[in-house]
Amino acid sequence: MTAYDRLRFGGPTSRALWVDVPRAEFLTPVAPAWPLRTERLVLRPFVLDDADAFVDAWASEEWTSLLLSRPMNRAEVHAMVRRRTEPGDGEFFGLAVATHDGTVVGDSMLHLQGTGLSEGEIGWTILPEYAGRGYATEAARAVLEMAFVHFGLRRVVANLDARNDRSAALCERLGMRREVDKRGDFWSKGLWTSSYEYALLAEEWRAQQA
Numbered sequence: 001m002t003a004y005d006r007l008r009f010g011g012p013t014s015r016a017l018w019v020d021v022p023r024a025e026f027l028t029p030v031a032p033a034w035p036l037r038t039e040r041l042v043l044r045p046f047v048l049d050d051a052d053a054f055v056d057a058w059a060s061e062e063w064t065s066l067l068l069s070r071p072m073n074r075a076e077v078h079a080m081v082r083r084r085t086e087p088g089d090g091e092f093f094g095l096a097v098a099t100h101d102g103t104v105v106g107d108s109m110l111h112l113q114g115t116g117l118s119e120g121e122i123g124w125t126i127l128p129e130y131a132g133r134g135y136a137t138e139a140a141r142a143v144l145e146m147a148f149v150h151f152g153l154r155r156v157v158a159n160l161d162a163r164n165d166r167s168a169a170l171c172e173r174l175g176m177r178r179e180v181d182k183r184g185d186f187w188s189k190g191l192w193t194s195s196y197e198y199a200l201l202a203e204e205w206r207a208q209q210a
């Protein structure tokens with residue numbers, strides 16, 4: 001039964017019966033053991049001291065030009081990092097990405113979504129001085145593994161400004177498919193621009209690992 005059927009005939013949808021209700025009853029998201037480690041990187045929850053690493057990038061109009069957010073000053077970056085260190089709703093995982101020697105090179109996030117929290121949105125930034133080394137790809141692979149293995153998600157999406165070629169290339173490297181090409185739907189820094197949604201299903205991710 002689809003949501004449309006439910007309006008016509010009443011009663012819960014098949015998804016509510018078989019996915020959302022059991023998940024809500026039995027599967028409250030529990031974070032994995034931190035940090036996540038990859039060959040070159042460590043992904044972990046933010047600490048207040050991380051803020052300084054992001055100040056210059058967030059002040060840059062160029063670096064922030066394709067992000068939804070406008071540039072931020074030092075105080076705003078510190079406030080953002082402070083918010084990320086506070087307990088949240090258990091559905092948003094914003095992670096600092098550092099090299100093994102502790103140098104912060106960017107961040108990544110996973111936001112669990114959908115009524116049964118069976119879907120997620122992934123996001124990423126790499127500080128300009130560390131771009132072009134494959135760090136974003138390596139971090140995102142770790143976040144996808146957390147999404148599909150630890151949280152058992154069914155589907156992960158990424159939303160981006162259609163002009164963000166580097167982010168789109170990253171999605172393609174990760175094997176994500178461009179599913180949605182929305183024209184002029186996205187208000188960013190004074191103009192309407194277009195956006196893409198990329199997606200990856202658990203079975204597609206598993207096929208990549210084989």
Ligand SMILES: CC(C)(COP(=O)(O)OP(=O)(O)OC[C@H]1O[C@@H](n2cnc3c(N)ncnc32)[C@H](O)[C@@H]1OP(=O)(O)O)[C@@H](O)C(=O)NCCC(=O)NCCS
Pocket residue numbers: 063064066067124125126127130131132133134135136137138159160161164166167170
């Ligand atoms: C989007 C963003 C994270 C992509 O970063 P990126 O540096 O292009 O991606 P990676 O870190 O995965 O690096 C990939 C590049 O490193 C190269 N590379 C070098 N050494 C590598 C290695 N050991 N392993 C893998 N790739 C390596 C790859 O060949 C690739 O090069 P190319 O871009 O010339 O093809 C970055 O541009 C960014 O943070 N932008 C600003 C914020 C932003 O827009 N965020 C996204 C919002 S949707």
